[in-house]
Amino acid sequence: MVFRPLAVLCFALGLIGCAQTEGPIRLHYRPMASSSVIEGAGKISVLVDIYDARTDYRDRVASKKAGAGEEDAPIKADRDISQVFRDVVEAELKERGFKIGAGGITAHLDLYKFYTDFKIGFWSGNAAADVVFRAQVLSTKQVFFYSKEISASGLVERVSKPDGAHAKAALETGLQTAIANLMNDQEFIAALFKAGAQDAP
Numbered sequence: 001m002v003f004r005p006l007a008v009l010c011f012a013l014g015l016i017g018c019a020q021t022e023g024p025i026r027l028h029y030r031p032m033a034s035s036s037v038i039e040g041a042g043k044i045s046v047l048v049d050i051y052d053a054r055t056d057y058r059d060r061v062a063s064k065k066a067g068a069g070e071e072d073a074p075i076k077a078d079r080d081i082s083q084v085f086r087d088v089v090e091a092e093l094k095e096r097g098f099k100i101g102a103g104g105i106t107a108h109l110d111l112y113k114f115y116t117d118f119k120i121g122f123w124s125g126n127a128a129a130d131v132v133f134r135a136q137v138l139s140t141k142q143v144f145f146y147s148k149e150i151s152a153s154g155l156v157e158r159v160s161k162p163d164g165a166h167a168k169a170a171l172e173t174g175l176q177t178a179i180a181n182l183m184n185d186q187e188f189i190a191a192l193f194k195a196g197a198q199d200a201p
Contacts, residue, residue: 024078025061025168029088031095032180038189041097044196045104048089050082053110062116062127062167075164081114085133088175092183098192103140105195110134116154116170118162125162129154129170131178137191139198146191152177 052058060074061081077084089107090100113132118125130153137146154173159166182188 023164024076025164026078027084027168027172027175029084029091029172029175029179031091032183035092035095035183037095037097039097040193042099044192045099045101046093046192047102047104047106048086048093048100049106049108050086050089051108051110052080052082053112054114056113057115061114061171062118062162062164065118065162075116075167081111084175085109085111088179089182092179096183096189105140105192106136106138107192108136108138110136112149114171114174116167118159118166124157125159127154127156127159127162127166127170129167129174131171131174133178135182135188137188137195139195141198143195143198145195145198146188148185148187150178150182150185152181 057063059076061077062075063071064073064075065071089109093107094100111133113130116127116129118127130151132149132151134147134149136144138144152174154170154175154177156166156170156173
């Protein structure tokens with residue numbers, strides 16, 4: 001433990017000169033390799049609705065840190081986070097054969113957290129991202145068929161600089177995992193069919 005002050009100092013020195021505003025990061029998402037068209041999905045139209053319910057850090061997805069470790073310059077995404085989630089969920093539903101658009105059932109997401117926190121380690125730091133949202137499925141009659149909180153994390157270890165590249169990597173991992181958790185939930189898929197069946201003429 002006698003070496004910890006030196007380790008913290010080394011990490012802090014890496015922060016110096018880094019806590020300045022940089023351009024926004026562009027988040028990328030890789031479609032799930034395991035997806036396939038589900039029989040009957042083409043008869044169901046889904047409106048994907050995203051509400052940004054974040055109470056903290058709505059203006060950023062991470063923060064650079066100054067020499068003493070305090071939060072400094074914001075790291076922002078180049079697109080609205082709600083749109084990022086809408087595009088991702090719509091893409092995964094399309095891959096499974098669902099139609100996307102108004103006039104049908106609704107897949108609603110309340111986004112609670114989407115943020116990378118840089119943490120000081122022994123010799124270096126970690127970039128730890130948290131992704132939390134509640135997913136709901138409603139029929140056109142506003143009957144709920146599904147409501148569940150989905151969460152995931154993304155971790156990048158041995159980070160020497162708390163910058164946009166490391167925040168991006170952690171967030172992308174968290175996003176991939178969270179969406180996989182949702183799409184692999186058979187209760188979610190079943191709810192889409194149940195809501196669609198209620199709306200069928």
